[in-house]
Amino acid sequence: DVTCGWWVGNSVVTNKSSRFIGSHVAHTGLICFAAGANTLWELARYNPDIPMGHQGMVSIPHLASIGIGFDPTGTVFDGTSIAFIGVFHLICSMVYAGAGLSHSLLFSEDTQNSSGLWADDRPEHRQASRYKLEWDNPDNQTFILGHHLIFFGVARIWFVEWARIHGIYDPAIGAVRQVEYNLNLTNIWNHQFDSLSIDSLEDVMGGHAFLAFVEITGGAFHIATKQTGEYTEFKGKNILSAEAVLSWSLAGIG
Numbered sequence: 001d002v003t004c005g006w007w008v009g010n011s012v013v014t015n016k017s018s019r020f021i022g023s024h025v026a027h028t029g030l031i032c033f034a035a036g037a038n039t040l041w042e043l044a045r046y047n048p049d050i051p052m053g054h055q056g057m058v059s060i061p062h063l064a065s066i067g068i069g070f071d072p073t074g075t076v077f078d079g080t081s082i083a084f085i086g087v088f089h090l091i092c093s094m095v096y097a098g099a100g101l102s103h104s105l106l107f108s109e110d111t112q113n114s115s116g117l118w119a120d121d122r123p124e125h126r127q128a129s130r131y132k133l134e135w136d137n138p139d140n141q142t143f144i145l146g147h148h149l150i151f152f153g154v155a156r157i158w159f160v161e162w163a164r165i166h167g168i169y170d171p172a173i174g175a176v177r178q179v180e181y182n183l184n185l186t187n188i189w190n191h192q193f194d195s196l197s198i199d200s201l202e203d204v205m206g207g208h209a210f211l212a213f214v215e216i217t218g219g220a221f222h223i224a225t226k227q228t229g230e231y232t233e234f235k236g237k238n239i240l241s242a243e244a245v246l247s248w249s250l251a252g253i254g
Contacts (some may be wrong), residue, residue, distance in 0.1 A: 036089025
């Protein structure tokens with residue numbers, strides 16, 4: 001039963017989980033295409049004799065901050081690695097676009113009922129049905145939440161290891177350097193209240209390493225356990241939104 005108005009965007013994909021996936025994959029493809037296209041556009045117009053901030057650039061400065069496109073001193077420009085990143089994003093956007101179109105035009109509307117292209121007579125795709133969003137199913141909510149948290153944790157580990165092995169830009173010395181994370185739990189706890197005053201990349205990476213552990217552990221807990229406590233309609237409709245807000249807040253603290 002659809003009880004929300006037509007202006008609520010996701011109401012059009014009620015009981016159409018494959019269409020819901022398709023719209024999100026297509027959205028991801030648009031973002032990926034924009035990132036790749038903008039990177040190549042900036043690369044074609046980049047002038048190494050002028051500061052990037054004076055050229056109105058966005059993508060290349062972000063790549064430079066994680067040590068891509070420049071030597072450790074930030075003075076020697078290497079356009080090959082930046083071009084690779086841009087082209088790679090464009091290729092990925094085409095893959096996302098194909099997946100989005102497949103879910104929107106070819107696959108069955110509801111992943112819970114069919115795994116085939118047009119065939120409603122095919123057997124149920126039990127693995128895919130586990131990820132079908134059901135607001136009135138608390139076990140489904142906590143199962144999906146757990147996977148989201150694990151993905152966030154893995155992304156943090158990737159960032160921490162990139163900084164440790166490859167290095168990131170340190171504005172204090174004006175160069176790219178390798179950063180070993182400082183897993184000091186006292187500092188991490190205290191920095192919850194003074195995050196704007198953090199001046200050590202080691203502490204920043206330590207916060208990310210700690211949050212990776214917390215998110216992966218919490219994700220595994222949500223996947224392995226059932227919903228605890230009283231389940232209400234309010235709790236069900238806000239649990240995933242709360243997870244997103246919490247994750248981004250923790251990112252800021254880290």
